[in-house]
Amino acid sequence: MTSSANQMWGGRFAAGPDAIMEAINASIGFDQRMARQDIDGSRAHAAMLAATGIITDKDAEAIREGLLTVLSEIEAGTFQFSTALEDIHMNVEARLKEIIGEPAGRLHTGRSRNDQVATDFRLWVRDQVDASITGIRALMVALLGQAEAGADWVMPGFTHLQTAQPVTWGHHMMAYVEMLSRDLSRMEDARRRMNYSPLGAAALAGTSFPIDREMTAKALGFDGPMSNSLDAVADRDFALEFLAAASICAMHLSRLAEELVIWSSAQFRFVRLSDRFSTGSSIMPQKKNPDAAELIRAKIGRIFGANVALMTVMKGLPLTYSKDMQEDKEQVFDAADNLMLALAAMEGMVKDMEANRDSLRHAAASGFSTATDLADWLVRVLGMPFRDAHHVTGSLVALAEGEGVDLPDLTLAQMQSVHGQITEDVYNVLSVEASVASRMSYGGTAPDQVRTQVARWKEILA
Numbered sequence: 001m002t003s004s005a006n007q008m009w010g011g012r013f014a015a016g017p018d019a020i021m022e023a024i025n026a027s028i029g030f031d032q033r034m035a036r037q038d039i040d041g042s043r044a045h046a047a048m049l050a051a052t053g054i055i056t057d058k059d060a061e062a063i064r065e066g067l068l069t070v071l072s073e074i075e076a077g078t079f080q081f082s083t084a085l086e087d088i089h090m091n092v093e094a095r096l097k098e099i100i101g102e103p104a105g106r107l108h109t110g111r112s113r114n115d116q117v118a119t120d121f122r123l124w125v126r127d128q129v130d131a132s133i134t135g136i137r138a139l140m141v142a143l144l145g146q147a148e149a150g151a152d153w154v155m156p157g158f159t160h161l162q163t164a165q166p167v168t169w170g171h172h173m174m175a176y177v178e179m180l181s182r183d184l185s186r187m188e189d190a191r192r193r194m195n196y197s198p199l200g201a202a203a204l205a206g207t208s209f210p211i212d213r214e215m216t217a218k219a220l221g222f223d224g225p226m227s228n229s230l231d232a233v234a235d236r237d238f239a240l241e242f243l244a245a246a247s248i249c250a251m252h253l254s255r256l257a258e259e260l261v262i263w264s265s266a267q268f269r270f271v272r273l274s275d276r277f278s279t280g281s282s283i284m285p286q287k288k289n290p291d292a293a294e295l296i297r298a299k300i301g302r303i304f305g306a307n308v309a310l311m312t313v314m315k316g317l318p319l320t321y322s323k324d325m326q327e328d329k330e331q332v333f334d335a336a337d338n339l340m341l342a343l344a345a346m347e348g349m350v351k352d353m354e355a356n357r358d359s360l361r362h363a364a365a366s367g368f369s370t371a372t373d374l375a376d377w378l379v380r381v382l383g384m385p386f387r388d389a390h391h392v393t394g395s396l397v398a399l400a401e402g403e404g405v406d407l408p409d410l411t412l413a414q415m416q417s418v419h420g421q422i423t424e425d426v427y428n429v430l431s432v433e434a435s436v437a438s439r440m441s442y443g444g445t446a447p448d449q450v451r452t453q454v455a456r457w458k459e460i461l462a
Contacts, residue, residue, distance in 0.1 A: 025323075026083045028091055030330050035074045037123035038088050039067050041116060041199060044219035046107055048212050054110060059103040066100040067092070089116050110209035111202055114233045114321045118198035121329065123220065125242050128336040129191045132242075135343035136184045136249065137461055140177050142350040144461070147173035148454045152447035154432045155270070155360035156369055163367030166432040169355055170450035176256055177457055183249035190245050194238035197222040201232035204320040234320040236310065239332050243307040246339045250300040253342050257293040260349060264290045269359040274352035277345065292349055296342045303338055306331035364432045368397050368407055373429045373438070382421050392419050 043064055050060035070092055073079040085091045090113075097104035150169030157167035197217035200207065206229040213225035226232040263270035264278075277292035309331045313324055371393050378389035395418045400407050403414075408430040415422045428434060439445045443453075 022083060025086060027087045027326050027329070028081050028083055028085065030333060031088045031117075031120075032074075032081055032091070033333060034088055034120045034124045034329075035092065036071065037120040037127070038092055038116070039071045040123065040220060041119045041216075042092070042107060043067055044216045045111060045199060047219065048215045049106070049109055051215060052210050052212050054209055054211070055103075055106045059106055062100045062103040063096070063107050066096045066104065069099055070095050087113070087117070088120070089113055110207045110211045111199065112204075112233075114203050115198045115201040115229075118201070118233055118235070119220070121236075121332075122194060122198060122238055125239050125332065125336075126191060126194060126221075128332075128340075129187050129194070129242055131340055132246065132249070132336075132343070133184060133187050133191075135340055135347070136180050136187065139343055139347045139350065140180050140184070140457065141461060142347045143173045143177050143180070144454055144457055146170075146350060146353075146355070147177065147450060150355055150357070151450040151454065152436075153355065153357050153360055154364045154436055156364045156367065157445070163363070163369050165372055166364040166369050166435045167445040168436050168447055168450055169357075169360060170447070170454065171436075171445040174450060174453050174457075176252065177453075179252045179255075180249070181457075183245065183252060186245040186248065187242075190238070190241040192223075193241065195221075195223045196226045197224070198226050198232035198235070200225060201229035204233045205229055230320050234317070236314055236325065236328050239328055240307070240310055240314070243303070243310060243332065243335055246303050246335055247307045250303040250339060250342060253346050254297045254300040256346065256350075257297040260293040260353070261290050261297070264288075264293075268363070269356050270363070271356065272354045273349060274354075276352060277349045292345045296345055299338045299342055303335045306335035361432065365408075366406060368400065370407055370430050370432060370435050371397055373435045374407060374426065377426055377429045378419075378422075381423075381425065382419075 046055070046060045046063040046067075049055040050057050070079070073095070079091075079095065081091055082094070085094055093104060093107065096107065147170040150173070153169035154166050155169050155172065156163045157165050157172070197213065197220060199216045199220070200211050200213035217223070217225045226235070260271065260273065262268055264273050273288070273290055273293070275288075278288050278290055310328055313327050317324055374396065375386065375389040375393040378384045378392055379386050382389075384392070396407065396410065396415060399414060399418060400410050403410070408427065412422070412424055415426065429438070436445050436447065440449060443449065
Protein backbone atom coordinates (compact mmCIF):
# COMPACT_ATOMS: atom_id res chain seq x y z
CA MET A 1 0.00 0.00 0.00
CA THR A 2 2.75 2.40 0.95
CA SER A 3 4.77 1.57 -2.16
CA SER A 4 1.76 2.17 -4.40
CA ALA A 5 0.99 5.44 -2.67
CA ASN A 6 4.59 6.59 -3.07
CA GLN A 7 4.38 5.85 -6.81
CA MET A 8 1.26 7.97 -7.02
CA TRP A 9 3.02 10.86 -5.28
CA GLY A 10 5.95 10.50 -7.66
CA GLY A 11 9.65 11.09 -7.14
CA ARG A 12 9.14 14.53 -5.66
CA PHE A 13 7.56 12.94 -2.57
CA ALA A 14 9.34 9.60 -2.52
CA ALA A 15 9.91 9.94 1.24
CA GLY A 16 6.16 9.74 1.83
CA PRO A 17 3.76 11.84 3.95
CA ASP A 18 6.50 13.63 5.91
CA ALA A 19 7.90 15.12 2.71
CA ILE A 20 4.44 16.18 1.57
CA MET A 21 3.72 17.87 4.88
CA GLU A 22 7.05 19.68 4.83
CA ALA A 23 6.43 20.88 1.29
CA ILE A 24 2.92 22.19 1.95
CA ASN A 25 3.76 23.66 5.36
CA ALA A 26 7.00 25.45 4.56
CA SER A 27 6.98 29.04 3.36
CA ILE A 28 10.71 29.77 3.39
CA GLY A 29 10.80 29.41 -0.41
CA PHE A 30 9.00 32.75 -0.69
CA ASP A 31 8.87 34.49 2.69
CA GLN A 32 12.66 34.84 2.79
CA ARG A 33 11.93 38.05 0.87
CA MET A 34 10.86 39.50 4.22
CA ALA A 35 14.24 38.87 5.86
CA ARG A 36 15.12 42.53 6.37
CA GLN A 37 11.70 43.33 7.76
CA ASP A 38 11.89 40.31 10.08
CA ILE A 39 15.27 41.39 11.41
CA ASP A 40 14.15 45.01 11.79
CA GLY A 41 11.16 43.83 13.83
CA SER A 42 13.32 41.57 15.98
CA ARG A 43 15.82 44.32 16.67
CA ALA A 44 13.05 46.69 17.75
CA HIS A 45 11.52 43.97 19.93
CA ALA A 46 14.86 43.13 21.58
CA ALA A 47 15.58 46.80 22.32
CA MET A 48 12.16 47.13 23.93
CA LEU A 49 12.64 43.97 26.01
CA ALA A 50 15.85 45.46 27.42
CA ALA A 51 14.31 48.90 28.00
CA THR A 52 11.46 47.34 30.01
CA GLY A 53 13.81 45.08 32.01
CA ILE A 54 12.43 41.86 30.54
CA ILE A 55 15.89 40.86 29.26
CA THR A 56 19.32 42.22 30.17
CA ASP A 57 21.13 44.88 28.17
CA LYS A 58 23.92 42.36 27.62
CA ASP A 59 21.56 39.86 26.02
CA ALA A 60 19.93 42.61 23.95
CA GLU A 61 23.30 43.72 22.63
CA ALA A 62 24.24 40.14 21.72
CA ILE A 63 20.91 39.75 19.92
CA ARG A 64 21.38 43.04 18.08
CA GLU A 65 24.89 42.16 16.89
CA GLY A 66 23.85 38.62 16.01
CA LEU A 67 20.90 39.82 13.95
CA LEU A 68 23.15 42.21 12.02
CA THR A 69 25.43 39.28 11.24
CA VAL A 70 22.49 37.22 10.02
CA LEU A 71 21.32 40.12 7.83
CA SER A 72 24.78 40.54 6.33
CA GLU A 73 24.89 36.82 5.48
CA ILE A 74 21.48 36.99 3.82
CA GLU A 75 22.42 40.07 1.82
CA ALA A 76 25.72 38.46 0.80
CA GLY A 77 23.91 35.33 -0.37
CA THR A 78 25.79 33.03 2.00
CA PHE A 79 22.88 32.26 4.34
CA GLN A 80 21.69 28.64 4.18
CA PHE A 81 17.88 28.59 4.22
CA SER A 82 16.29 25.40 5.54
CA THR A 83 12.87 24.10 4.49
CA ALA A 84 12.76 22.04 7.68
CA LEU A 85 12.68 25.31 9.65
CA GLU A 86 9.52 26.29 7.75
CA ASP A 87 9.76 30.07 7.49
CA ILE A 88 12.00 33.12 7.61
CA HIS A 89 11.33 33.67 11.32
CA MET A 90 12.57 30.23 12.42
CA ASN A 91 15.47 30.32 9.96
CA VAL A 92 16.70 33.62 11.38
CA GLU A 93 16.23 32.55 14.98
CA ALA A 94 18.03 29.21 14.43
CA ARG A 95 21.02 30.95 12.84
CA LEU A 96 21.02 33.56 15.60
CA LYS A 97 21.30 30.76 18.18
CA GLU A 98 24.25 29.30 16.30
CA ILE A 99 25.97 32.69 16.43
CA ILE A 100 25.24 33.92 19.99
CA GLY A 101 23.96 30.85 21.83
CA GLU A 102 21.54 31.05 24.77
CA PRO A 103 20.53 34.76 24.50
CA ALA A 104 18.88 33.98 21.16
CA GLY A 105 16.21 32.01 23.03
CA ARG A 106 15.13 35.16 24.88
CA LEU A 107 14.32 37.12 21.73
CA HIS A 108 10.88 35.56 21.34
CA THR A 109 9.74 36.62 24.82
CA GLY A 110 6.41 38.43 24.71
CA ARG A 111 5.64 37.74 21.07
CA SER A 112 4.41 34.96 18.78
CA ARG A 113 5.02 34.02 15.20
CA ASN A 114 1.48 35.28 14.62
CA ASP A 115 2.21 38.91 15.47
CA GLN A 116 5.74 38.57 14.11
CA VAL A 117 4.60 37.58 10.62
CA ALA A 118 1.83 40.18 10.68
CA THR A 119 4.44 42.83 11.48
CA ASP A 120 6.95 41.62 8.89
CA PHE A 121 4.34 41.44 6.16
CA ARG A 122 2.91 44.86 7.02
CA LEU A 123 6.42 46.37 6.88
CA TRP A 124 7.06 44.66 3.53
CA VAL A 125 3.80 45.88 2.02
CA ARG A 126 4.45 49.38 3.35
CA ASP A 127 7.81 49.37 1.57
CA GLN A 128 6.06 48.31 -1.65
CA VAL A 129 3.50 51.08 -1.27
CA ASP A 130 6.37 53.56 -0.94
CA ALA A 131 8.04 52.13 -4.04
CA SER A 132 4.75 52.30 -5.95
CA ILE A 133 4.28 55.93 -4.96
CA THR A 134 7.75 56.70 -6.31
CA GLY A 135 7.02 54.81 -9.55
CA ILE A 136 3.65 56.49 -10.09
CA ARG A 137 5.14 59.94 -9.54
CA ALA A 138 7.95 59.20 -12.02
CA LEU A 139 5.43 58.17 -14.68
CA MET A 140 3.36 61.30 -14.01
CA VAL A 141 6.47 63.43 -14.56
CA ALA A 142 7.15 61.64 -17.86
CA LEU A 143 3.57 62.30 -18.99
CA LEU A 144 3.88 65.95 -17.96
CA GLY A 145 6.92 66.24 -20.22
CA GLN A 146 4.91 64.94 -23.17
CA ALA A 147 1.94 67.18 -22.32
CA GLU A 148 4.06 70.30 -22.05
CA ALA A 149 5.81 69.64 -25.37
CA GLY A 150 2.54 69.00 -27.20
CA ALA A 151 0.14 71.36 -25.44
CA ASP A 152 -1.08 72.72 -28.79
CA TRP A 153 -0.61 69.66 -31.02
CA VAL A 154 -4.03 68.75 -32.41
CA MET A 155 -5.17 65.13 -32.48
CA PRO A 156 -8.51 63.35 -32.70
CA GLY A 157 -10.44 62.69 -29.53
CA PHE A 158 -12.35 59.42 -29.65
CA THR A 159 -15.53 57.88 -28.34
CA HIS A 160 -16.20 54.24 -29.29
CA LEU A 161 -12.76 54.50 -30.97
CA GLN A 162 -14.48 56.69 -33.57
CA THR A 163 -13.34 60.25 -34.26
CA ALA A 164 -15.42 62.53 -32.02
CA GLN A 165 -13.89 66.01 -31.57
CA PRO A 166 -10.41 67.46 -31.92
CA VAL A 167 -8.35 67.57 -28.73
CA THR A 168 -4.71 68.28 -28.03
CA TRP A 169 -1.92 65.80 -27.46
CA GLY A 170 -1.16 67.57 -24.20
CA HIS A 171 -4.75 67.19 -23.06
CA HIS A 172 -4.69 63.45 -23.78
CA MET A 173 -1.45 63.01 -21.83
CA MET A 174 -2.90 64.99 -18.92
CA ALA A 175 -5.88 62.62 -18.74
CA TYR A 176 -3.45 59.89 -17.65
CA VAL A 177 -1.79 62.25 -15.18
CA GLU A 178 -5.20 62.69 -13.56
CA MET A 179 -5.81 58.92 -13.50
CA LEU A 180 -2.43 58.29 -11.93
CA SER A 181 -3.00 61.06 -9.38
CA ARG A 182 -5.93 59.03 -8.05
CA ASP A 183 -3.69 55.95 -7.92
CA LEU A 184 -1.17 58.02 -6.00
CA SER A 185 -3.87 59.18 -3.60
CA ARG A 186 -5.13 55.62 -3.05
CA MET A 187 -1.62 54.39 -2.25
CA GLU A 188 -1.00 57.26 0.15
CA ASP A 189 -4.36 56.71 1.80
CA ALA A 190 -3.76 52.96 2.14
CA ARG A 191 -0.36 53.67 3.68
CA ARG A 192 -1.89 55.88 6.37
CA ARG A 193 -4.36 53.17 7.29
CA MET A 194 -1.83 50.33 7.37
CA ASN A 195 0.73 52.23 9.43
CA TYR A 196 -0.11 50.70 12.81
CA SER A 197 1.90 47.98 14.49
CA PRO A 198 0.66 44.45 15.28
CA LEU A 199 3.83 43.66 17.25
CA GLY A 200 3.01 42.78 20.85
CA ALA A 201 -0.37 41.22 20.09
CA ALA A 202 1.45 37.90 20.55
CA ALA A 203 -0.52 34.79 19.56
CA LEU A 204 -3.88 36.57 19.72
CA ALA A 205 -4.57 37.83 23.26
CA GLY A 206 -1.61 40.07 24.04
CA THR A 207 1.00 39.14 26.63
CA SER A 208 1.45 39.19 30.40
CA PHE A 209 4.96 40.64 30.05
CA PRO A 210 5.23 44.42 30.67
CA ILE A 211 6.08 45.25 27.05
CA ASP A 212 6.03 48.75 25.56
CA ARG A 213 4.14 48.55 22.26
CA GLU A 214 4.43 52.28 21.69
CA MET A 215 8.22 51.95 21.74
CA THR A 216 8.35 49.17 19.14
CA ALA A 217 5.78 50.91 16.97
CA LYS A 218 7.83 54.11 16.95
CA ALA A 219 11.07 52.23 16.27
CA LEU A 220 9.53 50.65 13.18
CA GLY A 221 8.08 53.89 11.85
CA PHE A 222 4.47 53.11 12.71
CA ASP A 223 2.05 55.76 13.94
CA GLY A 224 1.19 53.58 16.93
CA PRO A 225 0.19 50.06 17.97
CA MET A 226 -3.00 48.40 16.78
CA SER A 227 -5.70 48.64 19.43
CA ASN A 228 -7.08 45.09 19.42
CA SER A 229 -4.82 42.06 19.66
CA LEU A 230 -7.29 39.79 17.83
CA ASP A 231 -7.55 42.19 14.91
CA ALA A 232 -3.79 42.74 14.89
CA VAL A 233 -3.17 39.04 14.26
CA ALA A 234 -6.11 38.45 11.92
CA ASP A 235 -5.96 41.57 9.74
CA ARG A 236 -4.76 41.45 6.14
CA ASP A 237 -6.70 44.51 4.98
CA PHE A 238 -3.40 46.30 4.43
CA ALA A 239 -2.41 43.75 1.78
CA LEU A 240 -5.89 43.77 0.24
CA GLU A 241 -5.89 47.57 0.02
CA PHE A 242 -2.49 47.51 -1.64
CA LEU A 243 -3.75 44.94 -4.16
CA ALA A 244 -6.94 46.91 -4.78
CA ALA A 245 -4.99 50.13 -5.39
CA ALA A 246 -2.45 48.22 -7.49
CA SER A 247 -5.26 46.68 -9.57
CA ILE A 248 -6.80 50.06 -10.40
CA CYS A 249 -3.38 51.50 -11.21
CA ALA A 250 -2.61 48.46 -13.36
CA MET A 251 -5.89 48.95 -15.22
CA HIS A 252 -4.82 52.52 -16.04
CA LEU A 253 -1.44 51.28 -17.26
CA SER A 254 -3.19 48.69 -19.43
CA ARG A 255 -5.42 51.35 -21.02
CA LEU A 256 -2.39 53.46 -21.88
CA ALA A 257 -0.56 50.38 -23.15
CA GLU A 258 -3.50 49.59 -25.42
CA GLU A 259 -3.40 53.11 -26.85
CA LEU A 260 0.33 52.84 -27.50
CA VAL A 261 -0.21 49.55 -29.34
CA ILE A 262 -2.89 51.16 -31.51
CA TRP A 263 -1.08 54.47 -32.00
CA SER A 264 2.19 52.84 -33.07
CA SER A 265 0.49 50.74 -35.77
CA ALA A 266 0.94 51.50 -39.47
CA GLN A 267 -2.75 52.39 -39.68
CA PHE A 268 -2.41 55.19 -37.10
CA ARG A 269 1.25 56.27 -37.01
CA PHE A 270 0.51 58.60 -34.09
CA VAL A 271 3.67 57.67 -32.17
CA ARG A 272 7.03 56.10 -32.69
CA LEU A 273 8.19 53.95 -29.78
CA SER A 274 11.92 53.76 -29.15
CA ASP A 275 13.91 50.68 -30.06
CA ARG A 276 14.58 50.15 -26.35
CA PHE A 277 10.94 49.17 -25.81
CA SER A 278 10.22 47.44 -29.13
CA THR A 279 11.30 44.27 -30.91
CA GLY A 280 11.55 43.14 -34.50
CA SER A 281 9.99 40.18 -36.24
CA SER A 282 11.95 37.00 -36.90
CA ILE A 283 10.50 36.78 -40.41
CA MET A 284 9.11 40.22 -41.38
CA PRO A 285 11.93 42.78 -41.48
CA GLN A 286 9.62 45.78 -41.77
CA LYS A 287 7.87 45.17 -38.45
CA LYS A 288 8.51 46.93 -35.15
CA ASN A 289 6.49 45.36 -32.38
CA PRO A 290 5.36 47.26 -29.25
CA ASP A 291 6.23 44.29 -27.03
CA ALA A 292 6.72 46.25 -23.80
CA ALA A 293 3.24 47.75 -24.09
CA GLU A 294 1.73 44.36 -24.90
CA LEU A 295 3.45 42.71 -21.94
CA ILE A 296 2.25 45.45 -19.60
CA ARG A 297 -1.27 44.88 -20.92
CA ALA A 298 -0.94 41.14 -20.23
CA LYS A 299 0.80 41.25 -16.86
CA ILE A 300 -2.07 43.27 -15.44
CA GLY A 301 -4.05 40.01 -15.22
CA ARG A 302 -1.61 38.71 -12.62
CA ILE A 303 -2.29 41.73 -10.43
CA PHE A 304 -6.05 41.38 -10.81
CA GLY A 305 -5.67 37.66 -10.03
CA ALA A 306 -3.71 38.33 -6.87
CA ASN A 307 -6.43 40.64 -5.63
CA VAL A 308 -9.14 38.02 -6.18
CA ALA A 309 -6.96 35.23 -4.75
CA LEU A 310 -6.28 36.97 -1.45
CA MET A 311 -9.90 38.07 -1.08
CA THR A 312 -10.83 34.40 -1.55
CA VAL A 313 -8.29 33.24 1.04
CA MET A 314 -9.57 35.69 3.64
CA LYS A 315 -13.32 35.55 3.06
CA GLY A 316 -14.08 32.46 5.17
CA LEU A 317 -11.55 32.72 8.01
CA PRO A 318 -12.75 32.92 11.61
CA LEU A 319 -10.68 34.99 14.04
CA THR A 320 -7.81 34.91 14.46
CA TYR A 321 -4.96 33.14 12.69
CA SER A 322 -5.35 30.17 10.36
CA LYS A 323 -2.63 28.56 8.30
CA ASP A 324 -4.59 29.64 5.21
CA MET A 325 -3.02 33.04 5.79
CA GLN A 326 0.36 31.68 4.74
CA GLU A 327 -1.13 31.98 1.22
CA ASP A 328 -1.27 35.77 1.59
CA LYS A 329 2.30 36.47 0.50
CA GLU A 330 3.17 34.89 -2.84
CA GLN A 331 0.27 36.62 -4.59
CA VAL A 332 1.21 39.99 -3.09
CA PHE A 333 4.89 39.52 -3.89
CA ASP A 334 4.07 38.71 -7.52
CA ALA A 335 1.63 41.60 -7.86
CA ALA A 336 4.11 44.07 -6.38
CA ASP A 337 6.88 42.87 -8.70
CA ASN A 338 4.69 43.18 -11.77
CA LEU A 339 3.28 46.57 -10.81
CA MET A 340 6.77 48.00 -10.35
CA LEU A 341 7.93 46.44 -13.63
CA ALA A 342 4.91 47.84 -15.48
CA LEU A 343 5.38 51.32 -14.01
CA ALA A 344 9.07 51.38 -14.89
CA ALA A 345 8.48 50.09 -18.44
CA MET A 346 5.67 52.56 -19.04
CA GLU A 347 7.76 55.46 -17.75
CA GLY A 348 10.52 54.48 -20.16
CA MET A 349 8.16 54.20 -23.11
CA VAL A 350 6.47 57.53 -22.39
CA LYS A 351 9.78 59.38 -21.96
CA ASP A 352 11.18 57.93 -25.18
CA MET A 353 8.17 57.98 -27.49
CA GLU A 354 7.91 60.54 -30.28
CA ALA A 355 4.51 61.85 -31.34
CA ASN A 356 3.99 62.27 -35.09
CA ARG A 357 2.48 65.75 -35.14
CA ASP A 358 1.53 65.65 -38.83
CA SER A 359 -0.29 62.31 -38.50
CA LEU A 360 -2.08 63.54 -35.40
CA ARG A 361 -3.33 66.67 -37.13
CA HIS A 362 -4.32 64.87 -40.32
CA ALA A 363 -6.36 62.38 -38.29
CA ALA A 364 -7.92 65.17 -36.22
CA ALA A 365 -9.12 66.94 -39.37
CA SER A 366 -10.81 63.85 -40.79
CA GLY A 367 -14.03 62.14 -39.83
CA PHE A 368 -16.07 65.39 -39.56
CA SER A 369 -14.49 66.06 -36.15
CA THR A 370 -15.67 69.69 -36.09
CA ALA A 371 -19.34 68.83 -36.59
CA THR A 372 -20.10 69.75 -32.98
CA ASP A 373 -18.42 73.13 -33.50
CA LEU A 374 -20.70 73.69 -36.49
CA ALA A 375 -23.78 72.82 -34.45
CA ASP A 376 -22.63 75.13 -31.64
CA TRP A 377 -22.14 77.96 -34.18
CA LEU A 378 -25.68 77.52 -35.49
CA VAL A 379 -26.99 77.82 -31.93
CA ARG A 380 -24.72 80.68 -30.90
CA VAL A 381 -24.89 82.85 -34.07
CA LEU A 382 -28.22 81.98 -35.64
CA GLY A 383 -30.11 81.39 -32.38
CA MET A 384 -31.22 77.96 -33.55
CA PRO A 385 -32.47 75.41 -30.96
CA PHE A 386 -29.74 72.79 -30.46
CA ARG A 387 -31.90 69.90 -31.72
CA ASP A 388 -32.57 71.80 -34.96
CA ALA A 389 -28.85 72.66 -35.22
CA HIS A 390 -28.03 69.00 -34.71
CA HIS A 391 -30.34 68.07 -37.61
CA VAL A 392 -28.89 70.75 -39.93
CA THR A 393 -25.36 69.67 -39.08
CA GLY A 394 -26.24 66.03 -39.78
CA SER A 395 -27.53 67.06 -43.20
CA LEU A 396 -24.30 68.98 -43.90
CA VAL A 397 -22.22 65.98 -42.85
CA ALA A 398 -24.23 63.78 -45.20
CA LEU A 399 -23.69 66.30 -48.00
CA ALA A 400 -19.92 66.41 -47.37
CA GLU A 401 -19.75 62.63 -47.19
CA GLY A 402 -21.58 62.37 -50.50
CA GLU A 403 -19.14 64.84 -52.07
CA GLY A 404 -16.14 62.98 -50.62
CA VAL A 405 -14.92 66.03 -48.70
CA ASP A 406 -14.77 67.19 -45.06
CA LEU A 407 -16.93 69.97 -43.60
CA PRO A 408 -14.44 72.85 -44.11
CA ASP A 409 -14.20 71.88 -47.80
CA LEU A 410 -17.90 72.51 -48.53
CA THR A 411 -18.57 75.76 -50.37
CA LEU A 412 -20.77 78.42 -48.81
CA ALA A 413 -23.33 77.79 -51.53
CA GLN A 414 -23.43 74.11 -50.66
CA MET A 415 -23.93 74.95 -47.00
CA GLN A 416 -26.66 77.49 -47.77
CA SER A 417 -28.45 74.85 -49.84
CA VAL A 418 -29.09 73.12 -46.51
CA HIS A 419 -29.73 76.28 -44.47
CA GLY A 420 -29.89 79.69 -46.16
CA GLN A 421 -28.81 81.75 -43.12
CA ILE A 422 -25.34 80.23 -42.85
CA THR A 423 -22.65 82.88 -43.49
CA GLU A 424 -18.94 82.96 -44.32
CA ASP A 425 -18.26 83.34 -40.58
CA VAL A 426 -18.92 79.62 -40.10
CA TYR A 427 -15.50 78.76 -41.55
CA ASN A 428 -13.87 80.38 -38.51
CA VAL A 429 -15.03 77.47 -36.35
CA LEU A 430 -14.46 74.58 -38.74
CA SER A 431 -10.67 74.25 -38.43
CA VAL A 432 -9.35 71.82 -35.82
CA GLU A 433 -7.10 74.54 -34.37
CA ALA A 434 -10.10 76.83 -33.85
CA SER A 435 -12.03 73.96 -32.33
CA VAL A 436 -9.47 73.14 -29.64
CA ALA A 437 -8.73 76.82 -28.95
CA SER A 438 -12.41 77.43 -28.21
CA ARG A 439 -12.60 74.76 -25.48
CA MET A 440 -11.55 77.13 -22.71
CA SER A 441 -13.85 75.76 -20.00
CA TYR A 442 -11.96 74.56 -16.91
CA GLY A 443 -10.42 71.18 -17.71
CA GLY A 444 -10.97 71.71 -21.44
CA THR A 445 -8.59 70.88 -24.27
CA ALA A 446 -7.56 74.44 -25.18
CA PRO A 447 -3.76 74.75 -25.17
CA ASP A 448 -3.87 77.47 -22.49
CA GLN A 449 -5.94 75.18 -20.26
CA VAL A 450 -3.49 72.33 -20.83
CA ARG A 451 -0.54 74.54 -19.91
CA THR A 452 -2.35 75.66 -16.76
CA GLN A 453 -2.86 72.03 -15.70
CA VAL A 454 0.74 71.12 -16.53
CA ALA A 455 2.00 73.97 -14.36
CA ARG A 456 -0.33 72.97 -11.53
CA TRP A 457 0.87 69.37 -11.52
CA LYS A 458 4.53 70.30 -11.86
CA GLU A 459 4.17 72.39 -8.71
CA ILE A 460 2.35 69.59 -6.86
CA LEU A 461 4.97 66.99 -7.79
CA ALA A 462 8.00 69.25 -7.31
